[in-house]
Amino acid sequence: MKRTLYLIHRWLGIVLCLFMAMWFFSGVVMMYVGHPKLTPSERLASLPALDAARCCAALPALLAATGRTESPTAVRLTSVAGVPRVLLSYGRSEVVAVDGLSARRIEFVSAADALAAAQAYLPGSQASDQALVLEDAWTHSKAMEPHRPLHRLHMDDAQSTVLYVSSQTGEVVRDATGTERGWGWVGAWIHWLYPFRGGLLDGIWSEIVIYTSLAATVLALLGMVVGVWRWRFAGRFSSGSRSPYRESWMRWHHLLGLVFGAITVTFIFSGLMSMNPFKVLDSGAPKLAQRMSASERWHARHFGLSAQQALSRFAAGGFVARELEWRMVGGAGYFLALNGQGGSRLLAAGITSGDAAPFEAFSMAQMQTLGSALFPKNKVVEATVLNEYDTYYYSREPHTMGGGVKHLPVLRLKFDDPQSSWLQLDPRTGAVLNQLDAYGRVRRWLFAFLHSWDWLPLLERRPLWDIWMIGLSLGGFIISVTGSVLGWRRLQRKKRESMTRAQRVAAT
Template sequence: MKRTLYLLHRWLGVVLCLFMAMWFFSGVVMMYVGYPKLTQAERLAALPALDGGRCCASLQQWLRAAGHNGAPTALRLTSVAGRPLALLNYGKADVVALDGASGRRVDSVDAAAALAAARAFMPGVPAAYQDLVAEDAFSHSRNLDGQRPLHRVQMGDAESTRLYVSARTGEVVRDASVNERGWNWVGSWLHWLYPLRGGIVERFWNDIVVYTALAATALSLLGMLVGLWRWRFSGRFRSGSRSPYRAPWMRWHHLLGLVFGTLVVTFIFSGLMSMNPFKVLDSGAPKVAQRHDWDAAHFTLPAGQALQLLADSGFEVRELEWRVVDGAGYYLAADGQGRTRLLAAGAGPALPFKAFGIAAMRALGGAMLAPHQVTQASVLGEYDNYYYGRVAHTMTGGQKRLPVLRLKFDDPHATWLYIDPASGAVVKQVDAHQRVGRWLFSLLHSWDWTPLLASRPWWDLWMIAISVGGMLISVSGIVIGWRRLRMRMPR
């Protein structure tokens, strides 16, 4: 039995140590350079103020032009190339773009329009059109599916920024500097096995990642077991060492495995958990309803008047969103710094306000999982273990708004809801399965434990130490495996 496990560890290592070395190295890169994305702060800062005098067609005109029978799941007014643009979402990848002033449908965006959008996004910067792509190495994200295909425009700024402009809406949806593009070839692109994205293997990518990580987890566990079996806890070998290996690479592989083995196991296993293999972290809990029967009748105040009221209050609107909260319509406005204001969209006079009352949000949230009851309600002025921010370039990066109302329920899934009073939206829903997944993935993989994140550079030193230890184990395994293979090759 032991010999079988020794052999299994040996030959799994020959194949998988390359992957593991790559994961540890690319993980360090990802600590400082993330996969390219356009953050909400970057996007809002680049938009001009919406002018109520130049906008807008009526909501009924927009809905007719969209050509859908049902109501949209979301509606947002933004700008492209200095002109108002209405975006109506009817599903994750079904976005309808309309000229905000005329109500005319935008069916496609050509190269000239993409160039105009890029120049407006980065005014005064030379722009050169490149091409139209469905997807490339820096635009694999599934949240771009409703925007494809994408125009690529190369900007002549100091960062050599590449902008991705949606051919469906004309929005700039991604930016990637030369620094991001260069480091991502040895960062996220490698770490997430993106070389296997696209082409005939695209539909197998998820399975490849899952089973590779599963095999690597088994390899790491076997290595820990074999390392402990081979270590002499009482007495020593003839060499005077407690390790039986005399060859330097074998000896270092054994010793490093004993020191870093547990952390290597948790790192690889947590990477596996990030893929939610075989849906083990899904509880089947339903998502709470957040639309509250969106209907045009909730918005009797025209958007142009809403923009003028907000401007008169001293708030410069860059984007406007239509929201229904507790059966009533509201406009949610955002400025260039990400600050927001709410404005009632129904009949009668209205004044902008910053946030809904906590009592109203408590009553609204408490009814979302009826007949189940709220067991605890808390207003969080600081992040907790499940609602927290990370630096912008990380996978879950970005600051989250505070304060937020947290509601805990007595339903079978032990659901927690986080409700933002500044928008009336449920910004996070976690059940018992997802809370376990947070520790199995986020803590063990990136150590995003709030006290440690607040104690940089200790977080950096800890993560780098884990990664260097894992990389040394993997590299020594590669050398040992290569020598073993050479021995078996025919001369």
Template sequence: MKRYLYLWHRWLGIGLCLFMALWFFSGMVMLYVGYPKLTPREHLAHLPTLALQDCCVDLETALTAADAQRTPSGIRLSTVAGVPRYLFSYPGRNNVAVEARTGQRVGPIDRDQALAGARQYDPLAMPSYQGVVEEDLWSHSRALDADRPLQRVRLADVDGTLLYISGHTGEVVRDASALERGWNLAGAWLHWLYPLRGIGLDGLWSNLVIYLSLATTLMAVLGAIIGVLRWRIRKPYRSGSRSPYRGFARWHHIGGLLFGVLAITWIFSGLMSMNPWRIFSAGAPLDMAAYQGGPLTAAAFPVSPAQARSRFAEQGFVARELEWRLIGGAGYLVAYDGAGRTRLLSMADGQVLERLPAQVLEQAAQAVLPRARMHSERLDVYDFHYYARAEQSMLGHLEKRLPALRVRFDDPQQTWLHLDLYTGEVLGVVDQSRRASRWLFALLHSWDWLPLLERRPLWDAWMIVFSLGGMVLSVSGVVLGWRRLR
């Protein structure tokens, strides 16, 4: 039996230790430079103040121009390419833009409009048009699907910024600086095995990553077993050492004993990040339309954008973007300023609010699972299931403000909703499968553990030291594998 343990570990290692080394190295890069994305704060920082003079057509006209047959899932009013535009999103369909002053639907974005959008993003940098792309090295994210094809523009700024502009709305949807692009070649591009995409393997990419991770986990577990079997606790070998190996083999043996368990958890949790065989998607999807209390129609929003902007200005709040939101059947206009701060205008009484009353969100949440008993709690501090991450992390762009509201249901899935008191947005749905993912992926892979996250030098040291240990383990395995092949 021992012979087969050695053979399986050896031959799996010859093929897979190189992947381990790449994962540990690229993972250290990703601690500080994430895959390019345009965060909400970056988006708002590059917007001008909403200029609504001689504007705008009413919402009903804009909805009809966008799509008279379908109801949107999201409505915003923003400045795009220097002019105000209504921006509509639809489930499973392309985004749509309507000129706010004329009520005309915006056609496919061309070169001139893409350059105008880039000049709005940075008026001081000279833009150069780079053409149309469906998907490339820095735009693999599925979040961009509703905006494809993308117009690509390069800015002559100090950061060497590359912009991706929606082919349907003209809005800048992604930016990637030269620094991000350079480090990502050694970071996320390697870590997520993106070299396998764009060469005809896109449809197989997910399964390739899953089964490579599965095989690597098996290899590491076998190595841990062998490492323990070969270490003499009581009686050392003739050389006086408790390990029978020398050179790189000794480094590999001792490195495995010191860092093997953590290496196994990192590889296994990386496998869990792919949601293999959809094991974290077991629960039936919730009907989140019930939280809105109805479709997004003009009838729920009698206040015009110009009137709303004036009401916010009276309170000293300078809006750069407006969002129409329906919560429990009641309409609200959410205004965003350049720093990401928000205010709400209630359609019911015209009041400008900093936060929504908890009762409003609780009533809307109860409609999601009307037959389940509900308990709510206000979160004034972060905890294991609600916390913020650095912007460069995978989900660091998601705003997690405090206080927030957590609503718990006693349904079979023990569902929780995290609700933003500042905008009414559903920040997250947590059920039994997602709580399992929280343990098996976020905790084991990124060490999203508040005692470490809140003490960043300690978290950094933890991640780097153990990543270097994993590098020693995997690089020594690569050397041993190469020697075996020779």
């Protein structure tokens, strides 16, 4: 039995140790340079102020221009190359763009229009190269699906930025600086096994990641078992060591495996959990979109005020809006305005709104009523106003997965449903930020904690978190490198033995 486990560990290591070394190295890179993305703050900072005097066509005309009979799920007014543009979402996979002034549908964004949008995003820069691409190394994200194909423009700014412009809306939807692209190749691109994306293996990419991670987890677990078996707890070997290995590579692999083996297992296993393999972390509870009642669905009848009136009222209150959203909150229509500094304001938009003034946030009582309506058959067992971050609601660096500014305060509601669901609601926007059931909270520990040590005592005490993460990653990296060297030597020895046998056979 022991010999079988030794052999499984040995041959799995020959195949997988290079992958593991790559994961540890690229993981450290991703601590500081993430996969290129356009953050909300970057996008809003690049936009001009919306001018009430120049905006906008009436909402019925904007809706009619889409040619759709069903209501959109979201409507947003922004600017493209300095011109107002309304973007209407239909589910997660389709966005229709309409010119905000003429109410003309944008059928396709030309190369010239894309260049204008890029130059508005980076004033004073020219494109040195421009192409239309369906997908490339930096645009595998599902968030890009409604915007494909993408106009890719290499800009001549100081950061050698590549911009991606949606061919459907004309918006800049991703920026990738030279630094992000350079480190990205040895960071996120290899960490997420993106070499297998975009080609013949694209359809089974998730399976490749899952089964490679699963095999690597088995390898690391077996390594811990074998390492303990080979360690002499009572007495010593003739060399004076408790490890039987005299050769330096084997000795270091054994000793470091005993010290860092457990953390190696947790890093690889938690990476596996990020993929939610075989849906083991799905509770089967209804998704948030399924819980939304008919009264929460978007409809034009809830918006009596025009965008022009709304912008005028925001401006009168001293708030300079760069984007405007028509949104439903608690069965009523509201405008949500966003500025370039991360601020927001709300305005009642119903026919009876009259002289309603902008306000900063809904009351927590209103948020609780909204959240409770999503669980009509269940009771709220706990309602908590979070005024500071905690284990399940915290902020991380913008370049990290799920990173970005998370505002406070928020309201957390806990329900007595079979899945022990929680809701977290943002009074600044009236949005339900997420639905987190018991399975989701387990995933938070199995992935976010074990993989990146999202633990407030560390996150709030940088560089302590950095030292901790780099130290653990370095241990796992050296284990993997020593395993790769041993595997290479094993293969070379097998090759020489095969050649020797062939020579003997030939000689006879």
